[in-house]
Amino acid sequence: MLRHSKVSPLLSLPGAVPAEAPDEGVAAHYGDLFREQRALADGSGFVDLSHRGVVTVTGPERLSWLHLLLTQHVSDLAPGVATEALILSAHGHVEHALYLVDDGETTWLHAEPGTQEALIAYLESMKFFYRVEAADRTDEFAVVYLPAGSIAEVPERTVVRETAYGRELFLPRGELEPFAAAHGPAIGVLALEALRVEAHRPRLGMETDHRTIPHELGWIGTAVHLQKGCYRGQETVARVQNLGKPPRRLVFLHLDGSEVHLPPHGTPVRLAADGEEGRQLGFITTSARHHELGPIALALVKRNVPVDAELSAAGTAAAQEVVVEP
Numbered sequence: 243m244l245r246h247s248k249v250s251p252l253l254s255l256p257g258a259v260p261a262e263a264p265d266e267g268v269a270a271h272y273g274d275l276f277r278e279q280r281a282l283a284d285g286s287g288f289v290d291l292s293h294r295g296v297v298t299v300t301g302p303e304r305l306s307w308l309h310l311l312l313t314q315h316v317s318d319l320a321p322g323v324a325t326e327a328l329i330l331s332a333h334g335h336v337e338h339a340l341y342l343v344d345d346g347e348t349t350w351l352h353a354e355p356g357t358q359e360a361l362i363a364y365l366e367s368m369k370f371f372y373r374v375e376a377a378d379r380t381d382e383f384a385v386v387y388l389p390a391g392s393i394a395e396v397p398e399r400t401v402v403r404e405t406a407y408g409r410e411l412f413l414p415r416g417e418l419e420p421f422a423a424a425h426g427p428a429i430g431v432l433a434l435e436a437l438r439v440e441a442h443r444p445r446l447g448m449e450t451d452h453r454t455i456p457h458e459l460g461w462i463g464t465a466v467h468l469q470k471g472c473y474r475g476q477e478t479v480a481r482v483q484n485l486g487k488p489p490r491r492l493v494f495l496h497l498d499g500s501e502v503h504l505p506p507h508g509t510p511v512r513l514a515a516d517g518e519e520g521r522q523l524g525f526i527t528t529s530a531r532h533h534e535l536g537p538i539a540l541a542l543v544k545r546n547v548p549v550d551a552e553l554s555a556a557g558t559a560a561a562q563e564v565v566v567e568p
Contacts, residue, residue: 248380250292251419252428261431264355264447267293271430278433279533285391287429291410292384292418295358299349299365301374308349311368312340313456313479315467321346324403324410326465328456329364334478336454338364339446339465341410343403350401350412352385354446384418386411387434394425407441436530439538442494442565448507449492449527449540455479457488458542460566490524490542491566497529497537498559504529504537505555511541514554523547526555540565 250268253260257273260266268290271278281287299308309317314327321344329338338361342351353361358378365376388394388409396402401412413421422428438445444459455478456466466479482488497504505526512520524543532538539560543553545568553560 248293250290250384252290252292252422255422255428258428259430265293265431267355269428269430270432272428275430275432275436275531276533278427278429279436281427282389282429282433282437283533285389285393287389287427288392288394288422288425289387289429289431289434290384290418290422291352291387291431292415293355294380294385295353295355295361296379296383296385296412297351297353297358297361297365297376298379299351299374299376300347301372303373304349305344307369307372307374309470311365311473313461313466313470313473313475314342315470316342316344316349319344319349322402322404324405328461328465329361330456330473330475330479332474334455334475334482335452336446336450336456336459336461339444339450341403343401345401348401350403352403352410352412357446382415383412384415386413386418386421388425397421407443432530435528436532436538439494439528439530439540440532440535442492442540444492444540445528449542451542454542455482455488457482458490458566459492487545487568488566489545491545491547491564491568492527493524493541493543493547494563494565495526495539495541495553495555495560496535496563497539497555499536501537501558504531505539505558509555511543511553511555511560513547514552514559517554518557520554523553 258269261270306317312327324343327340340351390408403410509526510522511524527540529539
């Protein structure tokens with residue numbers, strides 16, 4: 243995945259510890275990971291996501307045009323209604339995951355850090371004669387996350403993407419520091435990642451690789467609309483949905499809490515009974531320490547792995563819960 247060099251001014255806040263890939267540029271935490279998680283779960287604080295790419299699409303035909311390109315039904319997207327969508331390859335593999343809202347004049351979306359240039363290049367290649375303009379607005383706007391239940395006052399004229407998980411603000415970058423001063427505590431991305439893992443929500447570049455199709459991660463229904471018209475990769479989506487099963491499935495793992503280190507992204511997953519010499523059945527996609535559940539993870543495993551099988555990741559015992567049905 244491409245990266246960028248933008249560094250958030252909020253890294254100067256007391257206790258800020260810089261995040262590692264893929265979240266360089268913002269804080270991993272501000273000194274107390276579990277306190278920060280509890281604050282988010284209680285609806286307090288905010289998370290600086292200013293490293294994420296921000297793209298806007300304007301023009302009278304923007305929604306009908308995006309409808310042709312995305313996996314989601316957006317031709318009639320009402321102002322203020324949040325949705326998410328994917329862009330697939332011709333073979334149905336996931337290339338981009340987009341989080342959208344339209345304000346009645348402009349479609350706003352955010353995407354994984356550093357992916358916006360490739361996204362803009364693809365959108366530009368598909369303009370043809372449509373009256374649309376796609377623009378990279380990452381230098382102008384920062385994404386800020388407010389958890390569900392937050393009573394923080396949103397600045398006037400701010401574009402807001404409201405979901406069941408919380409609100410995402412497209413905040414002018416010049417307002418980031420004043421907003422932080424007024425609406426703390428600041429909370430790092432590791433706390434948000436732990437809650438994402440708990441909620442079984444996939445993330446591009448973590449739960450995906452070059453072979454990922456939407457069915458493997460539970461994106462059917464949330465980011466893929468099965469009754470909409472043609473888009474690139476739709477044949478694969480329809481074929482798997484109607485005639486087959488995906489080759490892999492996302493699982494949630496409860497990890498052995500006695501281990502000091504979390505298995506990192508890419509750690510092989512095997513049957514616990516086979517030990518470390520056993521056949522690899524999948525890999526850890528994201529692992530986290532949760533304030534209530536302890537060490538947890540998401541993993542992508544072969545579809546035929548028994549749902550009651552005890553698994554192991556680099557010697558760490560892992561009990562699985564089904565996310566995507568086999």
